[in-house]
Amino acid sequence: MKFTLSWLKDHLDTDASLDEIVEKLTMIGLEVESVDDKAALKPFVIAKVLTAEKHPDADKLRVLTVDAGSGAPVQVVCGAPNARAGLIGAFAAPGTYVPGIDVTLSVGKIRGVESHGMMCSERELQLSDEHTGIIDLPEGAPVGTSFAAWAKLDDPVIEINLTPNRPDATSIHGIARDLAASGLGTLKNDAVAAIPGEGDCPVKVRIEAPDLCPGFALRLVRGVKNGPSPKWMQQRLIAIGLRPINALVDITNYVTFDRGRPLHVFDAKKVAGDLVVRRAREGETVLALDGREYTLTPEMCAIADDNGVESIAGLMGGEHSGCDEDTTDVLIESALWDPIVTARTGRALSIVTDARYRFERGVDPEFMVPGLELATKLVTELCGGTPSRAEVVGYAGHTPKVVSFPFAEVKRLTGIDVPVQTSRAILTRLGFTPEGEGETAEVAVPSWRPDIDGKADLVEEVMRIHGVDNIAPQPLASHDAVNGRILTTLQIRTRAARRALAVRGMMEAVTWSFIPAKHAELFGGGQAALKLANPIAADMSDMRPSLLPGLVAAAQRNADRGFADVALFEVSGTYEGDGAESQRRVAGGVRRGTAKLDGQGRHWAGNAGPVGVFDAKADAIAALEAAGAPVDKLQVEAGGPAWYHPGRSGTIRLGPKVVLATFGEFHPKTLEALDAAGPLCGFEVFIDAIPEAKAKPTRTKPRLDLSPFQAVKRDFAFVVGEDVEASTLMRAASAADRKLITGVRVFDVFEGAALGEGRKSVAIEVAIQPLERTLTDEDFEALAAKIVDNVTKQTGGVLRT
Numbered sequence: 001m002k003f004t005l006s007w008l009k010d011h012l013d014t015d016a017s018l019d020e021i022v023e024k025l026t027m028i029g030l031e032v033e034s035v036d037d038k039a040a041l042k043p044f045v046i047a048k049v050l051t052a053e054k055h056p057d058a059d060k061l062r063v064l065t066v067d068a069g070s071g072a073p074v075q076v077v078c079g080a081p082n083a084r085a086g087l088i089g090a091f092a093a094p095g096t097y098v099p100g101i102d103v104t105l106s107v108g109k110i111r112g113v114e115s116h117g118m119m120c121s122e123r124e125l126q127l128s129d130e131h132t133g134i135i136d137l138p139e140g141a142p143v144g145t146s147f148a149a150w151a152k153l154d155d156p157v158i159e160i161n162l163t164p165n166r167p168d169a170t171s172i173h174g175i176a177r178d179l180a181a182s183g184l185g186t187l188k189n190d191a192v193a194a195i196p197g198e199g200d201c202p203v204k205v206r207i208e209a210p211d212l213c214p215g216f217a218l219r220l221v222r223g224v225k226n227g228p229s230p231k232w233m234q235q236r237l238i239a240i241g242l243r244p245i246n247a248l249v250d251i252t253n254y255v256t257f258d259r260g261r262p263l264h265v266f267d268a269k270k271v272a273g274d275l276v277v278r279r280a281r282e283g284e285t286v287l288a289l290d291g292r293e294y295t296l297t298p299e300m301c302a303i304a305d306d307n308g309v310e311s312i313a314g315l316m317g318g319e320h321s322g323c324d325e326d327t328t329d330v331l332i333e334s335a336l337w338d339p340i341v342t343a344r345t346g347r348a349l350s351i352v353t354d355a356r357y358r359f360e361r362g363v364d365p366e367f368m369v370p371g372l373e374l375a376t377k378l379v380t381e382l383c384g385g386t387p388s389r390a391e392v393v394g395y396a397g398h399t400p401k402v403v404s405f406p407f408a409e410v411k412r413l414t415g416i417d418v419p420v421q422t423s424r425a426i427l428t429r430l431g432f433t434p435e436g437e438g439e440t441a442e443v444a445v446p447s448w449r450p451d452i453d454g455k456a457d458l459v460e461e462v463m464r465i466h467g468v469d470n471i472a473p474q475p476l477a478s479h480d481a482v483n484g485r486i487l488t489t490l491q492i493r494t495r496a497a498r499r500a501l502a503v504r505g506m507m508e509a510v511t512w513s514f515i516p517a518k519h520a521e522l523f524g525g526g527q528a529a530l531k532l533a534n535p536i537a538a539d540m541s542d543m544r545p546s547l548l549p550g551l552v553a554a555a556q557r558n559a560d561r562g563f564a565d566v567a568l569f570e571v572s573g574t575y576e577g578d579g580a581e582s583q584r585r586v587a588g589g590v591r592r593g594t595a596k597l598d599g600q601g602r603h604w605a606g607n608a609g610p611v612g613v614f615d616a617k618a619d620a621i622a623a624l625e626a627a628g629a630p631v632d633k634l635q636v637e638a639g640g641p642a643w644y645h646p647g648r649s650g651t652i653r654l655g656p657k658v659v660l661a662t663f664g665e666f667h668p669k670t671l672e673a674l675d676a677a678g679p680l681c682g683f684e685v686f687i688d689a690i691p692e693a694k695a696k697p698t699r700t701k702p703r704l705d706l707s708p709f710q711a712v713k714r715d716f717a718f719v720v721g722e723d724v725e726a727s728t729l730m731r732a733a734s735a736a737d738r739k740l741i742t743g744v745r746v747f748d749v750f751e752g753a754a755l756g757e758g759r760k761s762v763a764i765e766v767a768i769q770p771l772e773r774t775l776t777d778e779d780f781e782a783l784a785a786k787i788v789d790n791v792t793k794q795t796g797g798v799l800r801t
Helices: 005-009 020-029 172-181 229-238 246-258 341-350 353-357 365-383 408-414 420-429 455-464 489-503 516-522 550-561 611-624 666-674 726-734 778-795
Strands: 003-004 031-036 045-054 062-067 074-078 088-094 108-112 113-115 157-161 204-207 213-223 263-269 275-279 286-289 293-295 301-305 310-313 330-336 391-393 402-406 433-435 440-444 567-575 583-592 635-638 644-654 658-666 680-686 712-721 741-750 757-768
Touching: 003 005, 003 567, 005 157, 005 172, 031 113, 031 550, 062 310, 074 113, 074 229, 074 341, 088 108, 108 408, 113 583, 157 246, 157 391, 213 301, 213 365, 213 680, 229 246, 246 353, 263 310, 275 330, 286 310, 286 611, 293 712, 402 408, 420 433, 420 455, 489 567, 489 611, 516 550, 516 635, 516 644, 516 666, 550 583, 550 680, 567 757, 583 611, 611 644, 611 680, 611 726, 658 666, 712 726, 712 778, 726 741, 726 757, 726 778
Parallel strands: 204 275
Antiparallel strands: 003 157, 031 157, 045 062, 045 088, 062 074, 108 113, 213 330, 213 391, 263 330, 275 301, 286 293, 301 310, 402 440, 433 440, 567 583, 583 680, 635 644, 644 658, 658 680, 712 757, 741 757
16 A cells, blocks of 8 residues: 555644654554655756757757756757757756666767756656656746755655555555544544535446445536546656556546545446446456456356446446546446455456455445545546436445443453553544443444454554553563473474474475365375365365475476475475364475485586485484484385385385375376476375374483493394395394394395395394393304394295305
């Protein structure tokens, strides 16, 4: 929302400076995003052309002698056709930045003649698109003074960031009301005088969809003369980023920002018959004022006449009945539209207008008719004409909401003791009507505040005007004992997983929770429960069943832009249904190209190899370990979900039923469906599936299981079938004696013709820790024999000799 300082002061009588106004706006909840004080126009001065001679080497150029009021006249080369002796215009000296051409001037030569600055056109100062000649000011313009100050172009522009719950602040009058309530001035009279008009409006209105249009006001003005709007109106519209079109259209834009009341004007001679407010018919089309043709549906609201649709209600008018320089009779419309239908229609048709911005938030219903009167007043003043009486249809009046408000709620919810009379006065200044003299008031909510529903909303109003800066800083209370745990187990595990994956060189990403339907189906989704009823885009139709589609897409986007070796991770939610219990907390990640833990891409020691299944496995186990999973008890099985390569993927379990993670290289068909290219591997760790660790004793106790005897390691090599998993062999060896054997590790795998077809050699290191005595050779031989026996029975392998 943009407005100029002078425009604000049309509604607010104040002596406050710009800085004070900006600070107060932010303090009362209307956060100021930017302030443009028009510094770019300050260097331009009013100058008079003393002489204008033809350039010696160019027919279309003139050499001017210009008096800028600073001393001796300067020489300027100019190509404008209206450059002449006696002309008064805007002059830019060397060193001045000219915004319209994005150039900082310097002394230069044009066809051999020196030029010390330039005389400017309106386009060069970004005042309009006019550039056929330089600015031609009236005879009395004071030479040597600031052009911006003389033309009143030094008016600062303030932009505020509005939250969706403040429709009243979409008007400059509403912003002034808030500032006045905060004590920064006095709100000027906002009453709009009624215009009686002559005769009834010949065009009638019929509302066939009262649920979409609660009210409609219309008036005919005959004999208008449409042309450019006055300079002051054009300057204000340009300042807030709008392009002046003609007086009739500019008036509607002006009232939209001035009072938050969107309007529309029809060329009355182009309207056939009466106007009908109805639901659009399936496939009905309208050519809108932006030059685009829109196809409507029965869920949308339209204004139609005998020729068909003339306007998309609340969004944009049709080109057929639009006003131009030939318009002499005009219909002014001021209506109320359903906010939800307006928002849905705008989203469906991709129409974003200032009218939609206000209607979908909720305009003041009580200003529907006064808005028509204000527009009529401006039309008759600027364009002439004779207005008819207003035609008002469907509006039944506004019944204000009444909230029972105990003033003690302010202290209870904010901790600040605001006196009752102060709270009552603040609400009154904001337009609320508190009835009752006690500690509780029945507060009538004004028509322009549809966002106020209950006591907490009124507390917020009191608090923002009273000032959050009145909250005294309070130190946190200290406790005698150590504080209990604040974060939940899931939050702790989420943080730990993030840190562990970041330490492994992966970059955290945040991807959309919505993905295309075909991607959801590819990763086990596609159920009706995961479909969005109102998706923000066609390719965001389903809640994601997995983090991997978004991460793969992000990795591919990086690759398309030259960053082929990326490692990304995300710890967030996935969805299996529409209930809260169907949401899972997952840590997922992908590696692409050569983005391994030990380096990326080219290196002096040689190029890194492509990422693979074991990189994904290491990432998954690191995340599990950080999240508190018992990694010494995990079981790794070959094979994973269908989106992984069947021979290069795995599943990590804790027992036969609990799946903690899946990992692997992606299946080529998966990458093709995602429009991505490898090498790519990934993993998903299901953080919420990790069981809670057993509670530990609150007091530290000495460990009694530490052995005073030397640990010993023994190596074994077994020849087994190539289909035997190393984890099976390790479990068999560990089970030989669970007290003495403290660890088993694979350190070599060998395959060769000497072993026989379909055979491989797996070498393991067994850690043995004596507990009660030093083991003898006989003890070790007995334990070794038991290890060999266990492995032989469970895997069919034999000790390699």
